[in-house]
Amino acid sequence: MNPAATMAARRFSVAPMMDWTDRHCRSFHRLLTRHSLLYTEMITTGAVLHGDRRRLLRFDPDEHPVALQLGGSDPRDLAESARIAQDFGYDEVNLNVGCPSDRVQDGRFGACLMAEPRLVGDCVAAMKRAVSIPVTVKCRIGIDDQDPEVALDAITTAVKDAGVDALIVHARKAWLKGLSPRENRDVPPLDYDRVYRLKAAHPHLHISINGGIGSVEAAQAHLQHVDGVMMGRAAYQEPWRLLAVDPQLFGAVPSFAGPRQALEAFFPYVERELAEGTRLHAMTRHVLGLFRSVPGARAFRRHIAVHAVKPDAGIAVLRDALAHLVDTAASMPHTAAA
Incomplete structure (x- = not known):
């Protein structure tokens, strides 16, 4: 799929979710919505470079458009992993700068990278040099005691200068000290207005919003302010909602009556x-x-x-x-x- 088509699909996407959005899940979701962008679970660069690539990266051709989400912080490893993803046929490669799990922190990637915007920019730049498919980033509005006004601007400036194709923002902080990964999905308050302000400040950067979006109607409301919407748990736990995505968000005929x-x-x-x-x-x-x-x-x-x-x-x-x-x-x- 060409980058322009992938960009159009980014109007609505199903979030990458560990232990959930595997290839079977994506094949099922693709039946419900033909036009949205689907994401893999996060896969670390170490697994891509040294693991069983066929098992980890295989996907059904019917899944297109589909993006691979990577976890890592070494620009060289990310560049090589992105190149492998492109060779496998993925339509986009995404860098995780939002996962708050302890394992991710120990590996110096995920949400802890919100504290290192320059490094994130270097990672994006290396990936952009390595591939022709879109390179995107998914982040939080901040971590721990960071001021979201400052932290989100810093990460946005860094990735924008590096040539990022799109930024997906989970509209809440991640508290790396004091909250579990599960609590980080619900406890920090949502701040949609912060993401709206970011889009207003960067009108030419494709910005999608994520976090607590439970219906296609809510997605429509967000699209008045941003370029794309990413839905997570609601899409997985109540997949029937995806049947409304194509007619309501893409102006297309639904795949099935029910x-x-x-x-x-x-x-x-x-x-x-x-x-x-x-x-x-x-x-x-x-x-x-x-x-x-x-x-x-x-x-x-x-x-x-x-x-x-x-x-x-x-x-x-x-x-x-x-x-x-x-x-x-x-x-x-x-x-x-x-």
Whole structure:
């Protein structure tokens, strides 16, 4: 996919999420939205350079446009990893400057890099020299006691000067001292206005907003102020929401009339993967929230939870799970919990 098409897809993206957005998840999400940009989980440069690349980096061609998110802080390693990503066919490479986990801090990458804007700029510049695909950065508005007005301006200036193609801002601080990674997703308050001000100050830089965005309608509101929206947990936990992305944000025809048809369209992928030795549970765990508000959704989830983990589990588990749903499952879910 050419860079212009990737830029257009950046209007809406599904966030990179560790242990969630693997290739099975992305293949499923691609059925729900044809036009948005999908991201891998964060993969460290060490894993890319020295690990099993085929296992770590493989993706289905139907996933395009898809971006690889890298974790690292050595410009040379990032440049080589970006080159490998391009050779694998990724449409974008993204540098993580927002993850607050202890493991990431120990490796001197992720959110702790908010304190080293010059280094981040050097990393982006090295990656830009190495590849022709877009190079982007995902960051926070600050860490710990940093002033978000100063910290976010510093990181933005550094990556902009280095030629970054887009900046995705999680609109809350990361507290590296005192909060767990899970708490860092919810406890620090959201400051959307700070990201809006950043966009106003850099009108020619593509800026996307991330953090606490729970609906396509909320995404539409943010798009009045920024260029793109990245949705995380809501897209994963309630994937039916992605069916509204193409018609509401891209002016395109929806892929399917409802979640039942989308899941049935996932069956061929599941069968191919089963034939290659993939366990059913590795794929079905990503579909559990698809019918969250549809009558019969609890029975659907329970059936998968009980049967998909069995060693001989096959596509019949999904077919039988669908039988627990009433006919109205073809329609879009409501927002009430099932």
